[in-house]
Amino acid sequence: MKIKVINGPNLNLLGIREVAIYGKQDYAALKRQIAEYAKTHGVEIEIFQSNSEGAIVDAIQSCLGNFDAIIINPAAYTHTSIAILDALKAVALPAVEVHLSDVDSREDFRKISYAGMACCQRFAGMGFDGYLRAIDFLIAGSAR
DSSP: OEEEEEEOTTGGGTTTSOHHHHOSOOHHHHHHHHHHHHHHTTOEEEEEEOSOHHHHHHHHHTTTTTOSEEEEEOGGGGGTOHHHHHHHHHHTOOEEEEESSOGGGSOGGGGOOTGGGGOSEEEESSTTHHHHHHHHHHHTTTTO
């Protein structure tokens, strides 16, 4: 199985921004944890991060014919980007939405997830472990 992990804006600042919400571990630690977990589970993984909505749309589109599934944390674009929703719908690959924090217990505007409308599962509020649960979910074939 080949999975593309797509991360949105400000995740590159993990360990610096809002530590009380996102924790002290940095983005490099997140990438290491995902890569190591995937390797031990026989999954090929590619990890991408951008602060730009268009680059995220391009990354989603590049999955068509090249990946079996997508794990996406659109970050703030979760609540604003119909373009990301449309890209996920267009490639029609199993997609799992991940959020480090429990977005449902935060500000009201965070309760809307456009990207989630094209995802078959969501893991939120589990920190880095949400990405690992997403991998497990996709391996189990629950996405199909």
